[in-house]
Amino acid sequence: MLGIGIEGVRKIPADNEFKMIPEKLSEAIKEDRNNSWRPFCVVATVGTTSATSIDPVNEIANICQKENLWLHVDAAHAGIAAMIPEMKYTFNGVEKADSLVVNPHKWMFTPVDLSLFYTRKPDVLKRAFSLVPEYLKTNEGDTAENLMDYGIQLGRRFRALKLWFIIRYFGVNGIIERLREHIRLGQMFAKWIDDHSDFERMAPAPFSTVCFRAHPAGMNNESKIELLNEQLMQRVNETGKLFISHTKLNGKLTLRISISGLRTKEKHVVDAWQLIQSTLSELM
Numbered sequence: 001m002l003g004i005g006i007e008g009v010r011k012i013p014a015d016n017e018f019k020m021i022p023e024k025l026s027e028a029i030k031e032d033r034n035n036s037w038r039p040f041c042v043v044a045t046v047g048t049t050s051a052t053s054i055d056p057v058n059e060i061a062n063i064c065q066k067e068n069l070w071l072h073v074d075a076a077h078a079g080i081a082a083m084i085p086e087m088k089y090t091f092n093g094v095e096k097a098d099s100l101v102v103n104p105h106k107w108m109f110t111p112v113d114l115s116l117f118y119t120r121k122p123d124v125l126k127r128a129f130s131l132v133p134e135y136l137k138t139n140e141g142d143t144a145e146n147l148m149d150y151g152i153q154l155g156r157r158f159r160a161l162k163l164w165f166i167i168r169y170f171g172v173n174g175i176i177e178r179l180r181e182h183i184r185l186g187q188m189f190a191k192w193i194d195d196h197s198d199f200e201r202m203a204p205a206p207f208s209t210v211c212f213r214a215h216p217a218g219m220n221n222e223s224k225i226e227l228l229n230e231q232l233m234q235r236v237n238e239t240g241k242l243f244i245s246h247t248k249l250n251g252k253l254t255l256r257i258s259i260s261g262l263r264t265k266e267k268h269v270v271d272a273w274q275l276i277q278s279t280l281s282e283l284m
């Protein structure tokens with residue numbers, strides 16, 4: 001859509017906690033410039049899709065400032081957590097970004113879809129997107145902010161209304177309390193995984209998403225472990241009581257549990273863990 005093609009996108013290597021390595025970013029920028037490419041934008045992620053890892057945004061932002069590059073922060077899933085005082089650290093450096101996306105439809109109880117886009121440079125978007133034909137010219141043209149000037153859509157739904165209702169209904173503190181509870185439950189689940197000799201954690205869990213897999217003591221054949229986890233996920237999901245998603249981390253099949261539902265309580269997480277353990281026992 002940007003017209004830069006797949007070859008215009010570079011992936012920056014990540015460390016063993018799945019965080020972008022700032023030095024690799026600097027190297028890539030230099031290399032690109034030496035090869036007559038013109039880097040213009042860096043996308044950092046707070047809460048990556050697979051592992052919910054947090055890129056070192058502050059260091060990345062410093063590089064972007066020095067190199068005069070637009071910094072976009074993708075916090076679609078996890079950005080909501082920055083509402084919680086003790087989770088504010090996850091937004092370190094985000095204040096230096098040029099733009100930021102947070103999706104209330106991911107983890108703030110809002111029916112799909114609702115993405116929040118923030119930018120410190122709305123005029124740049126306006127220059128790119130504004131195109132006002134005669135039939136859309138109005139007397140308020142110069143005084144009203146028209147959202148059609150800031151994106152590709154002209155007609156759009158009044159999405160802000162449902163966000164307004166959610167904030168009014170739960171209150172900011174009500175939302176924070178619920179998110180905090182999700183994180184507590186996620187950490188509880190992560191600890192169960194860590195303490196069990198037949199399971200292992202596949203990534204840090206800074207929020208309420210836990211990446212794990214079954215890895216029974218003594219089983220060291222990777223393809224066997226993969227098959228076991230595929231079957232475990234399938235059997236658990238077939239019960240309809242719980243939905244485990246999956247990803248690949250360092251080439252290894254990884255199961256994911258994400259606690260973010262409005263009505264998810266401790267009991268459900270306890271039951272989930274029971275079901276996962278008993279299913280593994282059956283498979284063994």
Ligand SMILES: *Cc1c(COP(=O)(O)O)cnc(C)c1O
Pocket residue numbers: 045047048049074075076077078103106115
């Ligand atoms: C879900 C997700 C997206 C996609 O968001 P949508 O607005 O739902 O399409 C982008 N980035 C991250 C990190 C996500 O978790």
